[in-house]
Amino acid sequence: MFDRVIGKSDLTDSLDNLAERYRVVAPVSEGTRYRFAEIDGARDLDEGYIPTALPPTKYLRPPRENLITFAWDDEIQVEPVFDQSDFILFGVRPCDLHAIRLLDEIFDREKDDGHYQARRLGASIIGVECLEPCDEHCFCHAMGTLEAAAGFDLLLTDAGDGYYVRVGTDKGRQLLTELSGAREAVYEDRRRLRKIHARRDQAFEPRLDVEGSQIPALLADSNDSLLWDVLGEKCLSCGACTNACPTCFCFDVLDDLGLDLKSGTRYRTWDSCQLEEFAMVGTGESFRQPRDMRVKHRFNHKGRYLVERYGMPGCVGCGRCGRDCLVGIDPIGVFNQLKGQPVERR
Amino acid sequence: MYENLPALKKPRVAVFELASCAGCQLQILNLEDELVDVLQLIEFAYFKEAMSNTSEDYDLALIEGAVTRASDEQKLLEIREKAAIVGTIGSCAYPVGIPGLKNSGDVEAASELVYGAKAALFPSVPVKPVDAVIDVDFHVLGCPIEKDEFLHTLTALLIGKKPPIPPYSVCVECRMKENVCAFDRGETCLGAVTRAGCGALCPTYGSRCYGCRGPADDPNEPSLEALLEKRGKTPEQIAADYALYNGYREGTAGRREAPDG
Ligand code: SF4
Ligand code: SF4
Ligand code: SF4
Ligand code: SF4
Ligand code: SF4
Secondary structure, three states: OOOEEEEHHHHHHHHHHHHHHOEEEEEEEEOOEEEEEEEOOHHHOOOOOOOOOOOHHHHOOOOEEEEEEEEEOOOEEEEEOOOOOOEEEEEEOHHHHHHHHHHHHHHHHHOOOHHHHHHHHHEEEEEEOOOOOOOOOOOHHHHOOOOOOOOOOEEEEEOOOEEEEEEOOHHHHHHHOOOOOOEEOOHHHHHHHHHHHHHHHHHOOOOOOOOHHHHHHHHHHOOOEOHHHHHHHHOOOOOHHHHHOOOOOOEEEEEEEOOOOOEEEEEEEEOOOOOHHHHEOOOOOEOOOOHHHHHHHHHHHHHHHHHHHHOOOOOOOOOHHHHHOOOOOOHHHHHHHHHHOOOOEO | OHHHOOOOOOOEEEEEEOEOOOHHHHHHHOOOOOHHHHHHHOEEEEEOOOOOOOOOOOOEEEEEOEEOOHHHHHHHHHHHHHOOEEEEEOOOOOOOOHHHHHHHOOHHHHHHHHHHHHHHHOOOOOOEOHHHOOOOOEEEOEOOEOHHHHHHHHHHHHOOOOOOOOOOEHHHHHHHOOOOOHHHHOOOOOHHHEEOOOOOHHHHOOOOOOOOOOEOOOOOHHHHHHHHHHOOOOHHHHHHHHHHHHOOOOOOOOOOOOOOO
């Protein structure tokens, strides 16, 4: 009942209006690749984008995030830092919407993390459906993340001359009033949407030799695969993959002490299981020191542990890690090789 | 737990210079907004670039520059004897920096190039970083050092903590900044094997990492070297690339050989 259809130029005007009154963040092109950044109006954004260098989740869990400020003189003062400023996150792809669902599950429902919750509350998320694969690295279709089920307030689908608009939340319903020129969708629009989806499903060729639902079992069976040794030798431990991943959530907590030695800021910063120090304990030993173990852990965490724990895909198939890896460690290749050579064991 | 903070002493600091451009000492003086606060925390006993009075009584020694003469080694041994804590500042002191370029060729030839007929008056040895001669407690890295990192090191020392130094590579910071990777621009880069902490300064401004902060804790050099070769670099070019800042390897008398193949 709430679905709308909005003409393309009406959407452009609406975005321009929104950008005048709110902080609007959207994908912008930067030569050969894309980035989520603040825009001044619709002219800045690039809708045809493939997944950005860093995921849009950088606005929900920034690379560096202040947690508390502290000071002590006669008594100790601690102030938590929450950033609850309203902003619109426009143009989020289905893979990233699935990632946001997972982060919600972890930081909001499971951990009750006030810093995440504040940012999440401030965010209004407008998703955009994918109708064809973005490039050779993505495999959302196989992971079941091409269909955006939740994680958005509004979801747009390109219907040629305009967009079909679906509402995901109450916040999204309120946002509808910002879409000037939109009309209520009718039966004919919905029929068209079904056809668009049917065409879309044809456009996504299977890229994995294994069903997404079978990946946890495949990984459980591949613990002794020689492939991990091969990847361990190649991996640069550069953390490009985990920095780029929309579902990665690991962080380190550090202090910035002022020159008075009595006040400062405690902040968190992204951490990565690909780095040697990640699994190091107080006495200096690391229980996951060899590089092949670190690579194996990442694939298991994404493809298996998160699925087992939350019942949601831990890897949403966005392809960013494979796109950014300088030595070509790409989940499509890894899963297919594990599937193809399960007998090669150490 | 706050009661357990160590009593704050005001350490006497000496800043020494070996072969270097003196730019890292200048970075300390460039702390214009913080210098007054810094002087509440420490006292300079010796700092030739900043003041004329000198004292031989110091607790903390900061050493800038590389070892290029036999007499430098003697000087370092004396400093280590006197100071409770010894740290280096800048790439020349560690990993060896620009002075290390001398190790790419013949030491005598280098002396002659610089001093001509008077070369014999200036005896020179293969270049070494400070920690090849004495034990060093911490490094403040960079060419030149980062002001913030210097301050963080200072505050850590004053509260009895290990000075912070990232164990991972420049790439980690570079990707977090969403820079376009040098390799994606058709260039090459040493960021993957170089220690972070500079905030990926050079790639952020459109250049590439030259390795000025020395190796990360866990560099995968063979893999990066294979990648560099794949991108068309010759073994000589790769060796020269390393030699710009990392022209010293332990056990080589300061000489870094070109890799095989
Ligand atoms: S991006 Fe590639 S090389 Fe870098 S840590 Fe990840 S798998 Fe290793
Ligand atoms: S593991 Fe790779 S493909 Fe999967 S969600 Fe993360 S970045 Fe995307
Ligand atoms: S364990 Fe590794 S792969 Fe998993 S979320 Fe953390 S950094 Fe990402
Ligand atoms: S530009 Fe250099 S430091 Fe940055 S990601 Fe690429 S290789 Fe790493
Ligand atoms: S990017 Fe590399 S060369 Fe530039 S400052 Fe950092 S470590 Fe030094």
